[in-house]
Amino acid sequence: MRILCVAEKNSIAKSVASILGGGHFRRRDTKSKYIKNYDFDYDFGGQLGDCNVTMTAVSGHLTEASFPPEYSSWSSVPQEVLFDAQIRISVSKNSAPLADNIRREASNADYLYIWTDCDREGEYIGTEISNVARSGNSRIRVLRADFNNLERTHIIRAARNPRNLNQWAADAVAARIELDFRLGAIFTRIQTLQLQKAFEILKKRVISYGPCQFPTLGFVVDRWQRVEDFLPEQFWSIKLQDRRQAKTVTFNWKRNRVFDHLAALVYLERCLEAKVAKVTNVVQKPKTKYKPLPLTTVELTKLGPKFLRISAKKTLEIAEHLYTNGFVSYPRTETDQFDPGMDLQTLISKQTSDPSWGTFASDLLSGNFRNPRSGSHNDKAHPPIHPIAHVTQNALPSQDHWKVYQFITRRFLACCSDHARGAETIVEVTMGDEQFSQSGLTVLEHNYLDVYIYEKWNSSAQLPVYEMNDEFVPRQVNIIEGATTSPTYLTEPELISLMDANGIGTDATMAEHIEKVQEREYVLKRKRKGKGSGAGVSEFVPTSLGVALVKGYDEIGLEWSLTKPFLRREMEVQLKNIEKGQSSKNVLVEVTLTQFRDVFHLTKTRFECLLRRCKEYLEGQ
DNA sequence: GCAAGGTC
Incomplete structure (x- = not known):
């Protein structure tokens, strides 16, 4: 038997070849400098037995979507035509040498053994490889390896237990590809053409729309707006201080703070009338700081x-x-x-x-x-x-x-280790009707913290001894004044959290979408100014164009606004349903395109909202 | 000149 194995990238092909070939493989160059063919013999056991193996790879996806050439003119093709235009899936220019290699190597092989990564995209790439291989050998049979790391025993087990490609997962990817491509083209073309026509400053700019780019921009604008709208508010709090056993203890007010000065004065007055504070509760309890979850x-x-x-x-x-x-x-x-x-x-x-x-x-x-x-x-x-x-x-x-x-x-x-453990003492006191408390922490066992040096957990100052029903005259009871502080602009970890929570992009692409909105000049990255712990942290602020786009689309139709995460989040849910076999590719594509036809119609008829906002932010102020 | 997802 002759077997052609194809991995998603050369490094996997090389690693798997060296494991299965036991270090004895012959390396042949291909027309791509990244990809090699590795020849060796291997006994797969079972129905395959002892085989001549060629192991090679692709570099991610082999194919890409495109419209036929008659749709390529931005100015003469009405955008709505692209909702129905035929989509071609063809081998991309970069991948042509890889496709040739697979076709040639498949021509004299009995089996094609797919070694792409075991995730949704990997199943789709597997079908791309399989289509190309069959164009070189229509009788080739297709198997798929089930593996998720490069440990020797794991790879050998995978080699001996092939499965089939997962068609549902591949269908989900096909749906995503079609929708992202159509919608990206349709909305990028309309907004670029219209805005270029209206604003000199945008003449040379591509104002792209992407189902991940726009919600990413939306998050940045949303936070920026909250910073813009922020008005500081004054508040007042009561501080109670005791001095005992040569230690000063500051108790925190249970009400934390009030936004009415007179109310604070009334509360203080009542405390002062009581003259003494009384200990109402002393609690000692274990405290646990949990170790982290396995890493995603x-x-x-x-x-x-x-x-x-x-x-x-x-x-x-x-x-x-x-x-x-x-x-x-x-x-x-x-x-x-x-x-x-x-x-x-x-x-x-x-x-x-x-x-x-x-x-x-x-x-x-x-x-x-x-x-x-x-x-x-x-x-x-x-x-x-x-x-x-x-x-x-x-x-x-x-x-x-x-x-x-x-x-x-x-x-x-x-x-793999234990949580950190400590003991906490909480002392509650009452003065008049007002309650106060303070706590002290003693860290007893660091456990995981000894190796996980990125987190700190320290014992606080030891509280002096308080007994239940102790009474004391505080050293100080007074009002302290403060003001609420502004929210801060989004940092990269915060933005990723929002994207993750809303299903915008994949774990691997979120960082790229963040780069894309900067490249399009919708968003700027800068260092946080000022003093304090957050100073110097990178944060994101929208440009005038970024703000104008978000406000314009929100005005066109808030419920369906392209800058909101709902549409993409819904699509992710639907893709998972296809993977589970609970929905089909065609149904999702049709339903989604019907939705977006409405959004497109609304955008077109109310485009003056976008024009007005751009005028306001690009030319005004 | 358009997307997002792989990968180099």
């Missing part, structure tokens, strides 16, 4: 900027590199629960040699191990991100690579 891509892209000061996009790129070199598991995962059958002990044992966290890992193996927490997400394709092999700093190309590897490893070890 979204968490990684949020914590990269936060803990490591590496941008979301860079963090992901580095994680991808660590993955393709076999140091960490697949970095694009939504799963925050480890499979119960997973051998965590072996993964931990690979870390015991590390000078920094080796001892911690050893201690986990000799009794400190605790089962990881389970989050609520499972994509059924990839486990949470975790280290596969130990690596030293010298073996990595940069300091940032080391930071990311270290973070992934420390996070994993933290997941």
Whole structure:
């Protein structure tokens, strides 16, 4: 038998070939400098048996959508025609050499064995590969490998247990491709042409619409608007201070603060009339600081900027590199629960040699191990991100690579250890009718915090001893004054959280959409001004054009506004339904296009809303 | 000159 294996990228082809070939493979060049063909023999067992294998790869998607040439003119083709225009799916220019390679290699193969990543897009890429292979050999039979990391035993198990391509997942992707392409073209063309015509300053600009770009912009404008609208409000609070055992204790008012000065004065008056404060409750209770959940891509892209000061996009790129070199598991995962059958002990044992966290890992193996927490997400394709092999700093190309590897490893070890534990004392006092409280914390066991150095949990100052019903004359009872502070502009982790919560983009593309709205000059990134903890943090503000687009579309029809996340979120839900076999591709495409025909009609008839807003923000003020 | 999703 001759088997053609095709992976989603060269690095996987190379890794799998070296595992299955036992290090004995022959490498042939192809017309693409990124892709090689690896030849070796392998006994797959079962129906396949001993085979001549060629392992090769694509580079992600092979095909792209396009309209036939008669639709390519922006000015002479009415946009609404694109709702019904035929869409061609053809091999993209960049992928042509890869398609040729697959066609040629398939011509004398009995089986095509697909090794694309096991996720929705991977199933679709599998069907792209399969179509190309069949155009070179109509009798070729297709199998699909089920794997989610590059561990030797896992790959061998996958090789011996092929399954079929998942047609439902591939259909969901086909629906997304068609909808994104049509809607992107239709709305980009109408708004670009109309706005270019009306504003000199936009003459050379493409005002693109994308179902992910616009909601991303919407989040930035939304926060900006709240900052704009903010008016500080004065508030008053009562501070109660005691002096005992050479310690000063400040108690916090249960009402926290009031926005009426007179009311605050009345409350203070009552306290003062009472003259003494009385201890009404002393509680001592254990306090737990929970260890983190298993690591997902979204968490990684949020914590990269936060803990490591590496941008979301860079963090992901580095994680991808660590993955393709076999140091960490697949970095694009939504799963925050480890499979119960997973051998965590072996993964931990690979870390015991590390000078920094080796001892911690050893201690986990000799009794400190605790089962990881389970989050609520499972994509059924990839486990949470975790280290596969130990690596030293010298073996990595940069300091940032080391930071990311270290973070992934420390996070994993933290997941496998115990929560941090402490004891909390809460003292409640009453003066007149007003209640106050203060608490003290003693950290007893750091546990996971010993390895997860990114979080801090410190004991507070020890409270002096208070007994129930103690009475004391406070050293000080007075009113303090303050004002509410403005919300701040969106940071990258905040924006990613919003996109994630609303299903805008995938874990792997959120960082790219954030770049796109900056490239289109809808949004600017800048350093936060001022003093304090947030100073120097990167934050996003909309440009005049960004604000004008959002306000214009909101005015056209708030319920359906393209800048709101609802439409995309709904589409994501529908795609999941197709994956589950509960809906079909054609139904989703038809229903969605019908919705968007209405949105398009509204946009066209009320375009003056956009023009007016652009006039206001681009020329006015 | 248009999207979003893969990947280099």
